Amino acid sequence: MPAALQAxxxxxxxxxxxxxxxxxxxxxxxxxxxxxxxxxxxxxxESVIPNDAKLSHAIRTSKGTSMRxxxxxxxxxxxxxxxxxxxxxALMGLAKLxxxxxxxxERPALMTVLPNQQKSKTVVLDLGAxxxxxxxxxxxxxxxxxxxxxxxxxxxxxxxxLLNIGEEEFKGLDNIREAAAVLKSTPAINYIGYLEGNDLLxxxxxxxxxxxxxxxVTLKTMEGVVRMFLSLLKSxxxxxxxxxxxxxxxxxxxxxxxxxxxxxxxxQYNGACLVGLRGTVIKSHGAANEKAFAVAIEQAVQxxxxxxxxxIALRLEAILPKSD
Amino acid sequence: MPAALQAxxxxxxxxxxxxxxxxxxxxxxxxxxxxxxxxxxxxxxESVIPNDAKLSHAIRTSKGTSMRxxxxxxxxxxxxxxxxxxxxxALMGLAKLxxxxxxxxERPALMTVLPNQQKSKTVVLDLGAxxxxxxxxxxxxxxxxxxxxxxxxxxxxxxxxLLNIGEEEFKGLDNIREAAAVLKSTPAINYIGYLEGNDLLxxxxxxxxxxxxxxxVTLKTMEGVVRMFLSLLKSxxxxxxxxxxxxxxxxxxxxxxxxxxxxxxxxQYNGACLVGLRGTVIKSHGAANEKAFAVAIEQAVQxxxxxxxxxIALRLEAILPKSD
Numbered sequence: 001m002p003a004a005l006q007a008x009x010x011x012x013x014x015x016x017x018x019x020x021x022x023x024x025x026x027x028x029x030x031x032x033x034x035x036x037x038x039x040x041x042x043x044x045x046e047s048v049i050p051n052d053a054k055l056s057h058a059i060r061t062s063k064g065t066s067m068r069x070x071x072x073x074x075x076x077x078x079x080x081x082x083x084x085x086x087x088x089x090a091l092m093g094l095a096k097l098x099x100x101x102x103x104x105x106e107r108p109a110l111m112t113v114l115p116n117q118q119k120s121k122t123v124v125l126d127l128g129a130x131x132x133x134x135x136x137x138x139x140x141x142x143x144x145x146x147x148x149x150x151x152x153x154x155x156x157x158x159x160x161x162l163l164n165i166g167e168e169e170f171k172g173l174d175n176i177r178e179a180a181a182v183l184k185s186t187p188a189i190n191y192i193g194y195l196e197g198n199d200l201l202x203x204x205x206x207x208x209x210x211x212x213x214x215x216x217v218t219l220k221t222m223e224g225v226v227r228m229f230l231s232l233l234k235s236x237x238x239x240x241x242x243x244x245x246x247x248x249x250x251x252x253x254x255x256x257x258x259x260x261x262x263x264x265x266x267x268q269y270n271g272a273c274l275v276g277l278r279g280t281v282i283k284s285h286g287a288a289n290e291k292a293f294a295v296a297i298e299q300a301v302q303x304x305x306x307x308x309x310x311x312i313a314l315r316l317e318a319i320l321p322k323s324d
Numbered sequence: 325m326p327a328a329l330q331a332x333x334x335x336x337x338x339x340x341x342x343x344x345x346x347x348x349x350x351x352x353x354x355x356x357x358x359x360x361x362x363x364x365x366x367x368x369x370e371s372v373i374p375n376d377a378k379l380s381h382a383i384r385t386s387k388g389t390s391m392r393x394x395x396x397x398x399x400x401x402x403x404x405x406x407x408x409x410x411x412x413x414a415l416m417g418l419a420k421l422x423x424x425x426x427x428x429x430e431r432p433a434l435m436t437v438l439p440n441q442q443k444s445k446t447v448v449l450d451l452g453a454x455x456x457x458x459x460x461x462x463x464x465x466x467x468x469x470x471x472x473x474x475x476x477x478x479x480x481x482x483x484x485x486l487l488n489i490g491e492e493e494f495k496g497l498d499n500i501r502e503a504a505a506v507l508k509s510t511p512a513i514n515y516i517g518y519l520e521g522n523d524l525l526x527x528x529x530x531x532x533x534x535x536x537x538x539x540x541v542t543l544k545t546m547e548g549v550v551r552m553f554l555s556l557l558k559s560x561x562x563x564x565x566x567x568x569x570x571x572x573x574x575x576x577x578x579x580x581x582x583x584x585x586x587x588x589x590x591x592q593y594n595g596a597c598l599v600g601l602r603g604t605v606i607k608s609h610g611a612a613n614e615k616a617f618a619v620a621i622e623q624a625v626q627x628x629x630x631x632x633x634x635x636i637a638l639r640l641e642a643i644l645p646k647s648d
Contacts, residue, residue: 054494089490117552128489131497165452165540166413170378173455173537197544201552210541213497216489217538218545220521225549228441228525 001028003293008036010294011301017079019043019066045069049090051286058090059097067091071098074279081280081300083271085288091281092129092274099279102309104316106134108276109141110212110283111148112219118203121153125209127272128216135178138162138209140316142183142191144275145207147315151306157190158206163214164194175211188319197221271296273303275312280304325352327617332360334618335625341403343367343390369393373414375610382414383421391415395422398603405604405624407595409612415605416453416598423603426633428640430458432600433465434536434607435472436543442527445477449533451596452540459502462486462533464640466507466515468599469531471639475630481514482530487538488518499535512643521545595620597627599636604628 004016005028018025022044029037045066049058062068067086073079075098084091088110096108109126116122123145126133133141142160149158162180164172169180171194183191195205197218210218270292274281280303284296328340329352342349346368353361369390373382386392391410397403399422408415412434420432433450440446447469450457457465466484473482486504488496493504495518507515519529521542534542594616598605604627608620 052492054492131489163541165455165537168376168378197541197546198548198551200545200548202548213489214538214541217487217521217534218541221524221542221545222521222549224522224524224526225546225553227522229549229553 001025002290003288003297004040005032005036006290006294007297007301008039009033011298014297014301015039015041016297017041017043017070017073019045019070019073020048021045043069043073049087051087053087053090055089055093058087059093062090062094067094068098071095071279071281074281075099080304081282083282083284083293083296083300085284085286085293085296088128088283088286091283095274095277095279095281099277099281101276102278102313102316104313105140105144105276106137108274108281109137109144110215110272111145111275112272113148113152114201114222116201116203120155120203120206121149122200122203122205123149123153123158123207124200124215124219125207125275126212126215127219128212129274130212132213133175133211135175135182138175138179138211139182139186140276142179142189142207142209143315143319144312145209146189147312148273148275148308149206151308151311152302153206155206159190159192159204160207160209161192161195161199161205163197163208163210163218165196167194167196169194179209186319271299273299273308275308278309280308325349326614327612327621328364329356329360330614330618331621331625332363333357335622338621338625339363339365340621341365341367341394341397343369343394343397344372345369367393367397373411375411377411377414379413379417382411383417386414386418391418392422395419395603395605398605399423404628405606407606407608407617407620407624409608409610409617409620412452412607412610415607419598419601419603419605423601423605425600426602426637426640428637429464429468429600430461432598432605433461433468434539434596435469435599436596437472437476438525438546440525440527444479444527444530445473446524446527446529447473447477447482447531448524448539448543449531449599450536450539451543452536453598454536456537457499457535459499459506462499462503462535463506463510464600466503466513466531466533467639467643468636469533470513471636472597472599472632473530475632475635476626477530479530483514483516483528484531484533485516485519485523485529487521487532487534487542489520491518491520493518503533510643595623597623597632599632602633604632 008014022042025042046064049065049067067084070082071094074082101108107130110129111125112127113121113123125141125145146158146160149155162176164176183189200218200222270285270288272283280300282296282300284293328342332338346366349366370388373389373391391408394406395418398406425432431454434453435449437445437447449465449469470482470484473479486500488500507513516529524542524546594609594612596607604624606620606624608617
């Protein structure tokens, strides 16, 4: 709720439907400025899908849950996007069932935009919407990533790379090599070859494509390392006695470094987008703080404004062979 | 060569056979202290396997190369370990052909030991010796990792985890779930469940097991993020003018932080071990500096002293069902 009010305050064109238990929402609502209250409606939901629920069970018993109701609002055109910090598997499964993949897309992918060392941004997908991916799916991810890099990051003719365990052509798994062959022979795609995990943040590519298992591991590895560095910066464990001004100065400098590194703080770039569906779905970290959740809402606004699903559909139509 | 001399100086029981072009080695040899020269012999090699050589071609044309000659020395008992910074694929392929896997091991795995936030160390494997892994291979990796954690890190009854995209039992790929079932029902293995990429450095486990593709990506992602942080610390890009003492202080603090982070600098922990063969093979980073290569040589010394191959063979015999 605090994140919702923050997002409403910063985006004047935003209307929010809050799906959840009215009793939990009411205290926040009461404190909100009347101007913000006008762009906010509470939709009551009886229950929540537990975070540890198995996908099939979660879907079977989803009636009346906040997630199901929120997705229904998008399906019926009452809302244009869903933002959820709930059970990732359930969100992806339910969203796919209810919002349906676009023509030419077998399965949606989870995507995020990471800051890179070239002071630009890199689109990375799939981050775990699918455990395994065929070469056709990897090609579809590449097309969706290209549209996102153009529309969201603002890069024309974005470079596309496949994440692999070596840069030589013969390296890697069959599905990756097959996807490489297709991408290479697709003129509308600016395919630049394979990159390795150490290039996640170097900015050598604008779009990095991988299967969901590998994408999940690489993103979470990055998050783990970044969190470790940030925690080290916060508690440097100084044992030697120092004069107060030295300590103060040290803290100032550490703060400045933390600010630079903060770019990669999961709390800042929060919000992965489920792309490939007939609607916008943003997955926020379960542990997202207020600011991070507001970022996720902003991402949804951007995706709706840029008409991402429509643009992906058009691009697919132009590039990919018809499936029927 | 400088790394070799450094290693000889620090380990008095070490004898080194340097396989390579004598002309390239001679100038270094001439400058070495006579005491070190006595524990060093140059074995001439005509050629080197190129870094971009395809595995099958590299193996077919390996006769006379430094890598082949070095592995022959181990095979014939003239040396106890090989340390190489050459073509990783060729090293793994040739080593497997020439040194043969231990009984009960289908394929060797590439392993490293990473420092963790609990001030202990985590054994991670496979880092890319195999592109795909069956559940049986993952179980074999777990057993080898346990032996390494006991012998090299000094942990009794080390905790073993499988790297996955969620901690719930039903998550992940079939081979991982099958391996989990086997590990759970093996009393000699202290299996603790799944961990995700963000736990690579948290120290929640002593051994982290994954397939080679995922291991390669997670390790390289970590390296990329660490290198980015270290480079940011080195060149903070100060634009505002500051007095000299403020600058000096800033640099001192950055140095201290860099020292703490240095634990994870690929130059420091360099040296991945190819485990599961009847001999010790250490793979150094291709871009390793002198200090890092010396670390790789020390790892070889340690593996030989702790009789790692023999201990793995014994453990496998005790735990795994006989393959014949």
